[in-house]
Amino acid sequence: xxxxxxxxxxDVRISFEFFPPKSDEMEAQLWETxxxxxxxxxRFVTVTYGxxxxxxxxxxxxxxxxxxxxxxxxxxxxxxxxxxxxxxRAVVEEYRAAGVRRIVAxxxxxxxxxxxxxxxxxxxxxxxxxxxxxLMAYGDFDVSVSxxxxxxxxxxxxxxxxxxxxxxxxxxxxxxxxxxFFDNDVYxxxxxxxxxxxxxxxxxxxxxxxxxxxxxxxxxxxxxxxVPAFLDDxxxxxxxxxxxxxxVAADVxxxxxxxxMRRGLDEFHLYTMNRAxxxxxxxxxxxxxxRSDRRAGxxx
Ligand code: FAD
Numbered sequence: 001x002x003x004x005x006x007x008x009x010x011d012v013r014i015s016f017e018f019f020p021p022k023s024d025e026m027e028a029q030l031w032e033t034x035x036x037x038x039x040x041x042x043r044f045v046t047v048t049y050g051x052x053x054x055x056x057x058x059x060x061x062x063x064x065x066x067x068x069x070x071x072x073x074x075x076x077x078x079x080x081x082x083x084x085x086x087x088x089r090a091v092v093e094e095y096r097a098a099g100v101r102r103i104v105a106x107x108x109x110x111x112x113x114x115x116x117x118x119x120x121x122x123x124x125x126x127x128x129x130x131x132x133x134x135l136m137a138y139g140d141f142d143v144s145v146s147x148x149x150x151x152x153x154x155x156x157x158x159x160x161x162x163x164x165x166x167x168x169x170x171x172x173x174x175x176x177x178x179x180x181f182f183d184n185d186v187y188x189x190x191x192x193x194x195x196x197x198x199x200x201x202x203x204x205x206x207x208x209x210x211x212x213x214x215x216x217x218x219x220x221x222x223x224x225x226x227v228p229a230f231l232d233d234x235x236x237x238x239x240x241x242x243x244x245x246x247x248v249a250a251d252v253x254x255x256x257x258x259x260x261m262r263r264g265l266d267e268f269h270l271y272t273m274n275r276a277x278x279x280x281x282x283x284x285x286x287x288x289x290x291r292s293d294r295r296a297g298x299x300x
Contacts, residue, residue, distance in 0.1 A: 012288055013267040015177075015204070018274055020047055020058035029274055034070060036276035040142025040283055041266075044073040046104050046144070046177075052082045056091060060270035066100040067223050071195045075144060077098050079108025080125040080152075081118065088124070088131065096138070104144045105131045105168075118154065131166035145169075147176035147203050149190040153224035162197045169201045176201060177269045180204065180208035180220075182252075184189065184259050205260055208271045209253040209278045210235075249278055254285035 016037055021027035039287070049055055059076055066074040076095050080088050095103070107128045110116040125131045128145065135141045146166040148161055155161035164175060181187055191203055205284045210216055213227075213235045220227045235251055238245040257268055272279050 012261070012286070014266075014288075015269045016041050016045045016048050016272050016279070016284070017042075017177075017206075017269065018045060018062070018272055020050070020055045020062045021274070026274070031065075032073070033272060033274050033276040037272065037279060038070055038072055040280070040288070042098060044075055046077060046102075046269075049077040049079050049106070049108070051109045052079075054111060060091075060094060060098060063100055065281070067099050067292070073102060074100070075102035075104050075142070077104040077106060078131070079106045080121075080128070080131045081108035081110055082121055082124075084121055084123040085134070086123070087239060088133070088183065092135065092138075101140055102142045104137055104146075105135055105173070107131075108145055109172050121259060128164070129166065129171040131172050132168050133173035145173040145176050147178045147190070147194075148224070149178050149181045149187045150225055159195060160216075162193055162199070165194060165203075166197050166199050169199045172271070173201060176203045178203060178206040179208045179223060180271055182208075182231065182256065183226070183261065184256060187260070188263060194196060202267060204267045204269045205248055205257075205265060205271045206271060207253055207281050207282075210272070211248045211273050211275060211278060212239065240252040246278060246281065246292060248284055252283035253278075253282040257286060 003191065018030060018034065022032045033075075037045075047059050047066070049059050054078075063074050063076045066072050078088070078091060078095070092103075105128060107118070107125075110118060120126050125134070132143055132145060137144050143167070147165050149153070151158050151161040155164070170174070176192075178187065187205055194203055208216065210231070213231060215229050231252065234248050236244065238248060252271075260268070270279055270282070
């Protein structure tokens, strides 16, 4: 299936992030969402791994089903927090046996959640780059890693953050997917700094369509991402107007992507929160022609 789309004569590639369901209801919602968003022909999709490795089985099961039933190129997230190297290798072997060949390799947050002190496992990976190296040694994994345009909250400064990304790129990562951000200048500065440090891999902007501004702010605070004041203005007075709120959310994300495209970017990773309508509304606004004929025909 073609994964590139034309938009004003340019190729645009998209990927989607999902999380593993925690209940039957969420499971049904995930598969409905995957079915809808698959029509946008993503280059690949990813499934997260719970804090402290808490969703090993649900992640594996969602990834396996995505690969076998949808044909989507699917990456499993994998963290090495709270795990020995043998534990991590065992998960990798399970992924391999299920046909997984794409991994998003991460250090991860402790089971207590973001912000809890990180203590490396005594016989675990001390650095995410070591995990990337272990995966690359298999010879057939496509490995993505994380990047933090506003720096990771634990990084003492931007140089330390960029050094970490460089180690992961040098270890063989194919691309970095960024934490979400809303200020494109911040992303552009980070990209320039990364390129100046000799990091050549794609650093794919992570785009978060805003399903709920209040919840987003809580989450953003914990992971060190800022939520600019202009977003308060855009969403002001819309608390009780879900349709208008959704339209503004789609506008905001589409405007951000359009601006990044003007700056030369052509690849975007969308955080779906396992919900299709807002993500589809964003992509509709961009006028992408990714949509399969079936969907485009149905919408016509
Ligand atoms: P790294 O890139 O290895 O390090 C991040 C930064 O922290 C570096 O800049 C480094 O300087 C600093 N740092 C690392 N270790 C230390 C230390 N010991 N002392 C001081 N500074 C240090 N989390 C999950 O649990 N599951 C997921 O599925 C998941 N998916 C993610 C996907 C994306 C695209 C992103 C951006 C994040 C994701 N996370 C996920 C969150 C991530 O696990 C956390 O941000 C975690 O705190 C760092 O993991 P990392 O691999 O990004 O760390």
